[in-house]
Amino acid sequence: MQQFNKEWLLFLDYLKIERNAAIKTIEIYQKDIEHFLLYVNNENINKLNNVNYITVRNYLTILYAQGLTKRSVSRHISALRSFYKILVREAVVTSNPFTQISLPKQSYPIPQFLFDEEMEKLLAANELETPLGKRNLAILELLYATGIRVSECVQLKIEDVDLDLHTVLVLGKGSKERYVPFGTFAKDSLNDYITYGRTQLIGRHSNPQNYLFLNAKGNPLTARGIRVVLNKLVQNAGLTIDLHPHKLRHTFATHLLNNGADLRAVQELLGHSQLSSTQIYTHVTKDRLSHVYKNAHPRANK
Known part of the structure; x- marks a missing residue:
């Protein structure tokens, strides 16, 4: 070199x-x-x-x-x-x-995602009486509501979250900023965590630096810390799935498209610079459409 x-x-x-x-x-x-x-x-x-x-x-x-x-x-x-x-x-x-030189032709695997029932079990598996439980629910709700990357999540500051407008300012790849909306469930869990949970996590010797999500010592939570949180929630929910933060991103995109969202809109929400990056999710929705058609159309099957 x-x-x-x-x-x-x-x-x-x-x-x-x-x-x-x-x-x-x-x-x-x-x-x-x-x-x-x-x-x-x-x-x-x-x-x-x-x-x-x-x-x-x-x-x-x-x-x-x-x-x-x-x-x-x-x-x-x-x-x-x-x-x-x-x-x-x-x-x-x-x-x-x-x-x-031509790039080798690739077969992109269909992204793995959580079904509605699995997502509901995860959301119900939190211990809301503790500061960490409030934080864990806020993380889960936010990741599912926005589809942001775990690297984007750990960089969030308090001022990036607007609870009135239901939006979060995200710093994505290439230092590109984008506003991502979130729903009422995410707002309520974030408000509960910021008001009650986060204030209890800030200790006398901690250094939160205004980061949104903190660990048990009151310092900024890491990407590895979020993976640990998700693994714990899987155990609490009694699920036998392999859950990583990107799977929640896949779930966010898949659920939006399955319910009629526009592909371009999902591209913007995910922060993809190319539409081709978002098109991997259309395979999932096509499978679902095919399933719905076969079960609903009177002449789909003999």
């Missing part, structure tokens, strides 16, 4: 200044590009301008041999294509060998 440090710094400036990329995104780019540069170095290629189509094909063969999925290989190609695009723009290299 040190051999091509100048090239990486050029691309890093592009990610930070022009793309305004999140730290996690930059880390992924760096990991993928470092992996390729190590391969280039092992092949005794001294200049990135000497990388050609054959070099790239051989590199992809190695990625597949290492057991990477089509999705991971696509990510590598996209990262390196962008890397070389900037190098061409800055006249470091004369051509981009990754433009000759």
Whole structure:
């Protein structure tokens, strides 16, 4: 990597200044590009301008041999294509060998979501008499009501929540802000938590920094902490499901579409920059429509 440090710094400036990329995104780019540069170095290629189509094909063969999925290989190609695009723009290299490579066709798995009954059991599994119970219900209601990412949830501050307008200001990927509405159930649980639960969690030695969700010590709750909360709720509800925060995001989108929401509206609510990212949920709704049709139409079955 040190051999091509100048090239990486050029691309890093592009990610930070022009793309305004999140730290996690930059880390992924760096990991993928470092992996390729190590391969280039092992092949005794001294200049990135000497990388050609054959070099790239051989590199992809190695990625597949290492057991990477089509999705991971696509990510590598996209990262390196962008890397070389900037190098061409800055006249470091004369051509981009990754433009000759097509992304592997992928089969996207249908997102896993919770059924209405499972969601209701989870919501009923909270211990509302304790500050942590109030917090847990507020987290669950908010994640289900808004579909926000767990990384967005832990960054929320008190001032981001408007209980009168039923909206929350979310800082999404690429530092993009969006307002997301929530319903009456989420409002009531948030109000109960902020008024009674959160004030009790703030201790003399804690440092809440005005973050909305706090842990038992009164400090900002982490993404890992939310996963622990959800696992505990699953146990309390007596469910045998694997629940992660993103499953609630899938549930939010699926339930909206199943009840007639517009795909573009769901895209905005989720904070997706591309509609294709939201279209994975249409597979779920198509299955439901097919089920409804077969059970409701008089000539659907013999």
